[in-house]
Amino acid sequence: MPVAPNTVQPAIEMQRVSFTYPSAPMGGVAQGPAIENVSLSVDPGERLGILGPNGGGKSTLLKLVVGLLDGASGQIRVLGRSPAEASRLGLIGYVPQRVRAELEFPLSVRQVVAMGASSGLSPWRRMPRERAAQVDRAIELVGAESLRDRAIGRLSGGQLQRVMIARALARDPKILVLDEPMVGIDVEGQRRFASLIERLSEEMGLTIVIVSHDLRTVATGCDRVACLHRSLHYHAAPGGLTPAVLAEVFSHDIEGVFGEVHIEAHRAEDCPDPGRHHPHACDGHDHDQGGTP
Amino acid sequence: MRTIEYLTSPELAGLYWPGVLTGLIVGVLGGLLSVLVVLKRLAFIGQGVSHAAFGGVGLAYLLGVTGATQAGAGALLAIVLGFSLAAALGIAWLSGKRGTRTDTAIGVVLALSMALGFVLLREAGRRAAEAGRAAPPDLESVLFGSVVNVGWSDALIGGVALLIVGALMFLLRRPMLFWAFDEEACEAFGTPGPRMKLVLLLLLALAVVVTVKLAGIVLATALFVLPGAIALRVSDRLASVMAMSVLAGVLGVAGGLVLSFELNRQGGPMIVLVLIALYALSACAGLIRRQSPASA
Numbered sequence: 001m002p003v004a005p006n007t008v009q010p011a012i013e014m015q016r017v018s019f020t021y022p023s024a025p026m027g028g029v030a031q032g033p034a035i036e037n038v039s040l041s042v043d044p045g046e047r048l049g050i051l052g053p054n055g056g057g058k059s060t061l062l063k064l065v066v067g068l069l070d071g072a073s074g075q076i077r078v079l080g081r082s083p084a085e086a087s088r089l090g091l092i093g094y095v096p097q098r099v100r101a102e103l104e105f106p107l108s109v110r111q112v113v114a115m116g117a118s119s120g121l122s123p124w125r126r127m128p129r130e131r132a133a134q135v136d137r138a139i140e141l142v143g144a145e146s147l148r149d150r151a152i153g154r155l156s157g158g159q160l161q162r163v164m165i166a167r168a169l170a171r172d173p174k175i176l177v178l179d180e181p182m183v184g185i186d187v188e189g190q191r192r193f194a195s196l197i198e199r200l201s202e203e204m205g206l207t208i209v210i211v212s213h214d215l216r217t218v219a220t221g222c223d224r225v226a227c228l229h230r231s232l233h234y235h236a237a238p239g240g241l242t243p244a245v246l247a248e249v250f251s252h253d254i255e256g257v258f259g260e261v262h263i264e265a266h267r268a269e270d271c272p273d274p275g276r277h278h279p280h281a282c283d284g285h286d287h288d289q290g291g292t293p
Numbered sequence: 294m295r296t297i298e299y300l301t302s303p304e305l306a307g308l309y310w311p312g313v314l315t316g317l318i319v320g321v322l323g324g325l326l327s328v329l330v331v332l333k334r335l336a337f338i339g340q341g342v343s344h345a346a347f348g349g350v351g352l353a354y355l356l357g358v359t360g361a362t363q364a365g366a367g368a369l370l371a372i373v374l375g376f377s378l379a380a381a382l383g384i385a386w387l388s389g390k391r392g393t394r395t396d397t398a399i400g401v402v403l404a405l406s407m408a409l410g411f412v413l414l415r416e417a418g419r420r421a422a423e424a425g426r427a428a429p430p431d432l433e434s435v436l437f438g439s440v441v442n443v444g445w446s447d448a449l450i451g452g453v454a455l456l457i458v459g460a461l462m463f464l465l466r467r468p469m470l471f472w473a474f475d476e477e478a479c480e481a482f483g484t485p486g487p488r489m490k491l492v493l494l495l496l497l498a499l500a501v502v503v504t505v506k507l508a509g510i511v512l513a514t515a516l517f518v519l520p521g522a523i524a525l526r527v528s529d530r531l532a533s534v535m536a537m538s539v540l541a542g543v544l545g546v547a548g549g550l551v552l553s554f555e556l557n558r559q560g561g562p563m564i565v566l567v568l569i570a571l572y573a574l575s576a577c578a579g580l581i582r583r584q585s586p587a588s589a
Contacts, residue, residue: 066481088483101475102332106529115471119483123464151529171482 049218093168116170158189324539327521349376351413438509438561
C-alpha cells in the first residue's frame with residue numbers, strides 16, 4: 001500500500017500531547033495523566049493500529065482525536081484542523097468501543113446511520129439528496145442492506161457493529177477511527193470486519209486508526225503499530241514488534257519508569273529518512289517504515 | 294351529560310373552558326415530551342422539577358402574589374417557573390459533577406422544595422389571616438390540581454408554552470434525537486450533546502409549570518411519562534410513536550375531564566386514572582403484538 005508523498009499534510013498529527021482527567025471532587029484519589037507526551041503522526045491512507053493494555057490511555061487518545069475530550073496540552077491536528085472542527089465537518093468517522101446507545105429507541109437501522117450524516121443540516125429542510133445517497137452507500141458498504149428497516153434493538157453484536165461503522169461512514173469521512181472493534185464479536189463477525197477494513201482502505205483510500213488491547217487485531221492489516229501505555233513505546237511496522245517490546249508495553253510496573261516517550265533504540269535503522277514530514281513523531285526520531293512490510 | 298352542560302351553558306362555560314383548553318394543550322405537551330422523558334429515563338427529573346413548583350407556589354403566596362388577577366397569574370407563574378427552572382438546572386449541575394448521582398441530586402432538590410413550599414405556604418396562610426387578606430389555596434388543590442382554578446391567562450400561557458416547545462423540538466429534532474440516542478458519541482459527529490440535554494430540561498420545566506395548576510404538583514409528572522410509555526408499548530417506529538404519544542396525552546386529558554365532570558370528581562386524579570387505564574390496555578396490546586409471528 002503506497003504512502004502519500006512527503007509534502008502531503010498528515011491525516012492526524014499529535015505533538016507532545018498529555019491529558020489528565022479532572023479528579024473526582026469527593027475524596028477522589030489524584031490521578032496521574034492518562035496519556036503523557038505523545039507525539040504521533042498518521043499519513044493519509046495509512047492503517048495505524050494502536051496497541052496497549054486496558055487503561056493504558058488508548059481510548060483517551062482516540063477521544064481526543066475525535067473531539068470527545070478536550071483540554072489536552074500539546075497540539076492535535078486532524079487534516080490541519082482542530083478535532084472539534086474536523087468532527088463538525090464530517091472529516092473523521094468514529095466507532096465507539098462499547099455501544100452505549102439507547103438500543104430500545106424506536107429507530108430503524110437507516111435512521112441511526114442517517115444520524116451520522118445529520119450535523120450541520122438546515123432544520124427547515126429534509127436531508128439533501130447527496131447526503132441521503134451517501135447514507136445508503138454506507139449501509140451497502142458494510143453489507144447491511146437487508147437490515148435497513150430493522151429496529152436498532154434487534155441486531156446481533158456483529159450486525160450492530162457494522163451499523164455503527166456505517167454511521168461513521170455516513171458523511172463520507174477521510175479518516176475512520178475504531179475503538180476496540182473486536183470486543184464481543186464472534187469469529188465470523190471478525191472475519192467480515194477484517195475484509196471490510198481492507199476494502200475501505202484499499203478501494204476508498206480511507207485513513208484508518210484501530211485501537212485494541214489485542215495484538216492479533218492490530219498486527220494483521222495495519223501498516224504501522226503504535227504501542228501506548230500512557231506514553232508511546234513503539235511506533236513502526238508490526239514486523240518489528242518483539243516480545244521484549246510487548247512485555248514492556250503490557251508490564252504493569254512501567255508506570256513512572258518512563259515519563260518520556262521511549263523508543264527501542266534498535267528501531268532507528270528501520271527509518272529510511274529521519275528528517276521527514278513529521279519531525280516530532282516519536283520524540284524527534286522518525287521510525288516510519290513507509291509502508292507494509 | 295353534565296360535560297355538555299358545563300361547556301355550553303353561558304354561566305358555566307367561562308368557568309370550565311379555560312381548564313379544558315389548558316388540559317388539551319397540556320395533553321399535547323405531555324405527548325411531545327414524554328417519549329424522550331421515558332427513553333432517557335428522566336421521569337424522576339420531571340418529578341423533581343414539578344415538586345420544585347411547590348416551593349415556588351409557597352414563595353409567591355408569601356409575597357402576596359395570589360394569581361387572582363391577570364397580572365397576579367403572570368407573576369405567580371413567573372415565580373413558579375423560576376423555581377422549576379432553578380430545580381432543572383440544579384439537578385443538571387449536581388448530576389453533571391463527578392461523584393454525585395442523578396437520583397441523589399433529584400432526591401435532594403425534591404425534598405428541599407417540598408419542605409420549603411410547605412413552610413412558606415403555612416406562613417403565608419398565617420400572615421393572610423392576620424392581615425385579613427384572602428387565604429392561600431388549600432394544600433389539596435396545590436398538590437392535586439383543580440380545573441376551575443385555571444383561568445384564561447393560564448390557557449394563554451399554556452398556548453405560548455406549546456408554541457415554544459413545538460418549535461424547538463421541530464427545529465432541534467436531529468441533534469436532540471442524536472443526543473438522546475447516543476449521548477456518549479454524538480459529539481464526535483458534531484452534535485452538541487450537553488446543550489441538547491439542557492434544552493430538553495428547560496422545555497420540561499416549562500411544560501410542567503403549565504401543567505401544575507390543572508393536574509397538581511404530585512400528578513403533573515404522570516402527563517410527562519404515561520403518554521410516551523403507552524406509545525412505546527404499541528409501536529417501534531419513531532413517527533408513529535410520537536403521534537400515538539400525543540394522541541394518548543390528549544385522550545387521557547379529555548377522558549379524565551369528562552369523567553371528572555360526570556362523576557363530580559377532581560380532574561387531576563381522573564386524568565391520571567384514565568392514562569393508567571390506557572397504559573394497561575397498551576401493555577396488553579404490546580404483549581399480543583410481540584407474540585404474533587408477523588412482528589418477530
